[in-house]
Amino acid sequence: MPMSQRQKKARKTSLLRDYGAQCWWCQRALPAKKLTLDHLLPQSKGGSHSLEHLWLACVPCNSGRGNSLNPPKRIFSLNSISTSLVRKHA
Numbered sequence: 001m002p003m004s005q006r007q008k009k010a011r012k013t014s015l016l017r018d019y020g021a022q023c024w025w026c027q028r029a030l031p032a033k034k035l036t037l038d039h040l041l042p043q044s045k046g047g048s049h050s051l052e053h054l055w056l057a058c059v060p061c062n063s064g065r066g067n068s069l070n071p072p073k074r075i076f077s078l079n080s081i082s083t084s085l086v087r088k089h090a
């Protein structure tokens with residue numbers, strides 16, 4: 001079942017507070033309105049809406065990931081990202 005706008009807003013606010021206004025994948029600082037909620041486990045793969053399963057991602061990263069379980073392809077070209085970062089959040 002999709003989240004309501006209200007639920008999404010609440011999740012986003014919590015993530016912004018805890019992690020700051022930046023894309024989790026590429027670490028780019030962006031205005032909150034440019035960040036989207038990204039599902040760690042896509043809903044199509046049984047992912048839940050709980051906070052542990054969501055993070056903030058910019059649109060290129062989020063859409064680059066699609067429904068896969070992997071980081072967006074564009075991330076592999078960014079040196080600053082390591083798998084340990086991903087681990088930490090998961």
Ligand SMILES: [Zn+2]
Binds near residue numbers: 024061
């Ligand atoms: Zn990004």
